[in-house]
Amino acid sequence: MQRQHSHQQDQDFSDVDGSGLIAALSALLPAEALLTAVEDLKAYECDGLSAYRALPLAVALPENEAQVIGVLRTCYQRGVPVVARGAGTGLSGGALPHRHGVVLSLAKMKRILSLDPAARLAVVQPGVRNLAITEAAAPHGLYYAPDPSSQIACSIGGNIAENSGGVHCLKYGLTVHNVVRIRLVTIDGEVLEIGNHGxxxxxxxxxxLLIGSEGLLGVVTEATVKLTPKPELAQVVMASFDDIEKAGDAVAAIIAAGIIPAGLEMMDKAATAAVEPFVKAGYDLNADAILLCESDGTPEEVAEEVAAMRAVLQQSGATEIRVSRDEAERVRFWAGRKAAFPAVGRISPDYYCMDGTIPRKRIAEMLKAIAAMEKKYGLRCANVFHAGDGNLHPLIMYDANIPGELERTEAFGAEILELSVKLGGTITGEHGVGFEKINAMCVQFASEELAAFHRIKSAFDAKGLLNPDKAVPTLHRCAEFGRMHVHAGQLSHPELPRF
Amino acid sequence: MESILQEWQERIRQGKPLRIRGGGSKDFYGQALAGDVLETLPYRGIVTYEPTELVIAARCGTPLTEVEAVLAARGQMLAFEPPHFGAATIGGCVAAALSGPRRASAGAVRDFVLGVKLMDGAGRILNFGGQVMKNVAGYDVSRLLAGSLGTLGILLEVSLKVLPRPAAEATLALPAAQDAALALMNRWAGQPLPISATCWHDERLTVRLSGARAAVTSALAKLGGEVVDAGGKFWAELREQRQPFFAGETPLWRLSVPSTTSVVSLGAEPLIEWGGAQRWFRGALDAEVVRDVATRVGGHATLFRGGDKSVGVFQPQSPGLLALHQRLQRGFDPNGIFGRGRLLSAATTTSAADNGRSDHA
Known part of the structure; x- marks a missing residue:
């Protein structure tokens, strides 16, 4: 499925001089670091969200910071939009090219510059893959904690842009908790050192402020990340539930018992049914929902915590509880969860992944509402959740070749996001707003907050050249979209604080 | 409560410089104070507390002790262990962003800030973030506000992530020279040990272990030393700077440096926390020398308490970063109402790394 990116744009860049730009870029980049032929540009027309595509004027692939500065200065002087891109695995169209702009790929800057095991820090270039950091740190008993599902491919620069999470962030934090310093090049080519090794x-x-800013404020050319000691042991408890509500309540009960699991994930029946034939993880296919609850630490600590988890899950009405007996089994239990997206991709021609986050206690309520929406829109939905932090990934299944299905899917997704906001949550927990959720931002934020975001943006990029039409909608767009912020008084849960 | 907000908006409209003040416990901190006091104490109260969501939200004037007591009753805590230094409020706690002994292992104030309701310098009430752990919609303004020292607006409400109190805690102490203690702290931090605080002073290294009972017991056996401080008094006094090292009027300097930095010599012996990353010095030290030492090791120095503030309390920023700070500040406070210069005022001396900088915020 695909849709050429022809949506209304907030700023008009149609007067960009394409050939002049390419001539200027050719003068400062080696030939192999500049792509301008349509067949080369095609590879960059979308990121992990392939529903939206556009061809840029050029793709620049700088090999060092000086070239990044050169590209940015050139674009700044010429008023050309710049879309920075890491590995292109993002799920919100954050790296969708601008048709009058340049894609700035940091893929060639992929060196680990230093790794200091004593200080537990690694200095890396933005194109370094997330997993490559963990692999380099492994001989020292250390690892890089945030582990988004795309960690084999995604880059640290992209992780910084999106403030990526993963399955372990309840205990070990998000990217914002694990990056201590970045070197940032601003749109006018100035280099800023932000943070330090203290x-x-x-x-x-x-x-x-920069982490999670989706390429709107600057371009990262170097980052220092924190390395965490690898726990001696990890074990996962897998619990089955015959009722999705009981599973949701079990999540809250675990937290209430004073346990912070290393990972706490939930899959519904549709998700396990999709995964099991594919991965053979050993999931209970009769269960309405399963929970995966991981404990890590010293062997003594894990034994104590697993016993506590077991007790809570039992009290919460689990119909079956299994504890991984060895590392191979633990990895197998997780393999199913980690393969959920591709597994759904196998049973449906297309799927659309949502990313709302809600308070944990509302999980069951949300699941019931999603079940009703499946009927309303005539589409199936498999649910996988980072239950520990209330981050939902409903996977709406559809077929783009059937006229109207994509539109119904988008409406289904928008309704989930609006409900996420109403339940006291957010439209995106870890995938970012990007191009995809720009309209949903109008639901979550009032015009005053959006205006504050624009003032921040202009403190960094007054001309609005970095990643235009993404992440923060203009007030004009929200007015046109017609679904402005749900005001506190009209909410179905007025008792909730609405920050 | 609504009328308090209206009164504050009216004072903002009058356009005179205002100084936001909670319990006044951190009046000593930052550049010289300026402006008429705006008391946040009347705007108080816990807005929501959901133990199973690990989130508490409170109005700025709520006493920190009240927040902590409510959490303790449900077996939870503010993991960054903020100091009180007197009648601290939760608003001041986030605005000053001072973290306590647990910082190196658990994280800083900013790591636990989930949402903020702000009244900015134009009297606008803005909501950022929220009560969920993961939220990447819009810029992370809530964390930007942590440590802004009242220069961007009034933090009307804050919501914070909380954590369960550890099931067990124990403290051990062993004799160690400074260099040996630094090496030990860094080595242990690279291992999966339940260390929750460290302190070196007077040739003695004190280490706190927190976590599951079994984990604390096995770590005690592994690390050796003498088990001390059964009631946790040592850490409570360290957190509040009530230990003898902090007594008296002598200027107190704080160096924030990479934890592996070797022994820093500035005359007197330091007190070291955070696994080597926070080093306290006492004495009428030459600001330029202190700043220079901090810069050379990749850290920064703060004249934390006392002394002559005209040398600049905070390490000066590079010109580019300072200009960015000023643009950000103007975005929130276009008329310069709040806390003029408490955070950004330029120093009269500049460090080697920042020569040529002359702007004043």
Missing amino acids: LDAPGYDVLA
């Missing part, structure tokens, strides 16, 4: 920096926490 535990804090003077002034505002600009580092936190």
Whole structure:
């Protein structure tokens, strides 16, 4: 399925001089670092969200920071949009090219510059793959904690842009908790050092502001990440439930018992049915939902925690509980969860992954609402959740070749996101707003907050050249979209704080 | 409560510089104070607390002790272990972003901030973040506000992630020279040990272990030393800077450096925390020398308490970063109402790394 990116754009860049731009870029980049032929540009027309595509004027593949600065200065002087791109695995169209702009791929800057096991820090270029850091740290008993499902391929630069999470972030944090310093090139080519190798920096926490800013504020050319000691042992408890509500309540009960699991994931029957024939993880196919609950630490600690988890799950009405007996079995239990997206891709021509986050106690309520929406839109949905932090990944299954299905799917997704906001949550927990959820931002934020975001944007990029039409909608767009922020008084849960 | 907000908006409209103040426990901190005091104490109360969601939200004037007591009753805590230094409020706690002994293992204030309701310098009430752990919609303004020292607006409400209190805790102490202690702290931090705090002073290394009972017991056996401080008094006094090292009026400098930095010599012996990353020095030290030492090892220095603030309390920023700070500040506070210069005011001296910088915030 695909849809050429012809949506209305907020800023008009149609007067960009394409041939002049390419001539200027050719002067500062080696031939192999600049792509302009249509067949070469095709490879960059979308990211992991292939529903939206566009061809840029050029793709620049700088090999060092000086070239990044050169590309940015050139684009700045010429008023050309720049879309930075890592591995292109993003799921929200954040790296969707601008048709009057340049894609700045950091893929060639993929060296681990240093790794200091004593300080538990690694200095890396933005194109380094997430998993490559963990592999380099492994001989020292260390690893890089955030593990998005695409970790084999995704790059640290992209992780910083999206503030990526993963299955272990309840205990080990998100990217924002694991990156201590970045080198940032601003749109006018200035280099800023943000953060350091200590535990804090003077002034505002600009580092936190930049992480998750989706390529709108600057381009990262180097980052220092924290390495974490690898736990001696990890074990996973797998519990079956005959009722999805009981599974949802079990999640809250585990937290209430004072346990912070290393991972706490949930899959519904549709998800396990899709996964099991594919992965043979040993899931209970009779269960309405299964929970995967991981404990890690010293062997003594794990034994104590697993016993506690077991007790809570039993009390919560689990129909079957299994504890991984060895590392191979633990990996197999997880393999199913990690393969959920491709497994759904096998049983449906297309699927659309949502990313809302809600308070944990509302999980059951959300699942019931999604079941009703399946009927309403005539589409199936498999649910996999990072239950521990309330982050949902409903996978709506559809066939783009059937007229109207994509539109129904988008409406289904939008309804899930609106409900996420109403339940006190957010439209995106870890995939980012990108191009995809730009309209849903109008539901989550009032115009005052959006205006504040625009003031932040202009403190970094007054001309609005970095990743235009992404992440933060203009007030004009929200007015046109017609579904402005749900005001507190009209919410179905007015008792919730609405930050 | 609504009328308090209206009153504050009215004071903002009058356009006179304001100084946001909670319990006043951190009046000593930051550049010189300026502006009429805006008391946040009346705007208080816990808005929501959901133990199973690991989230608490409270109005800025809520006493920190009240927040902690409510959490303790449900076996939870603020994991960054903030100091009180007196009648601290939760708003001041986030605005100053000072973290305590648990910082190196659990994280800093900013790591636990999930959402903020802000009244900015134009009197606008803005909501950022929320009550969920994962939220990447829009810029992470909530964390930007942590540590902004009241220069971007009034943090009307904050929501924070909380954690369960550890099931077991124990403290051990062993004699160690400074270099040996630094090596030990860094070596242990690279191992899966339940270390939750460290402190070296006076040739003695003190280490706190927190976690599952079994984990604490096995770590005690592994690390050796003498088991001390059964009631946790040592850490409580360290957190509040009530240990003898912190007594008296002598200026107190804080160096934030990479934990593996070797012994830093600035005359007197330091007190070291956070696995080597936070080093306290006492004395009427030459600001330029201190800043230079901090810069050379990749860290920064703060004149934390006392001394002559005219030398600049905080390490100066590079010109580019300072200009960015000023643009960000103007975005939130276009008329410069709040906490003029408490965070950003330029120093009269500049460090070697930042010569040529002359702007004033």
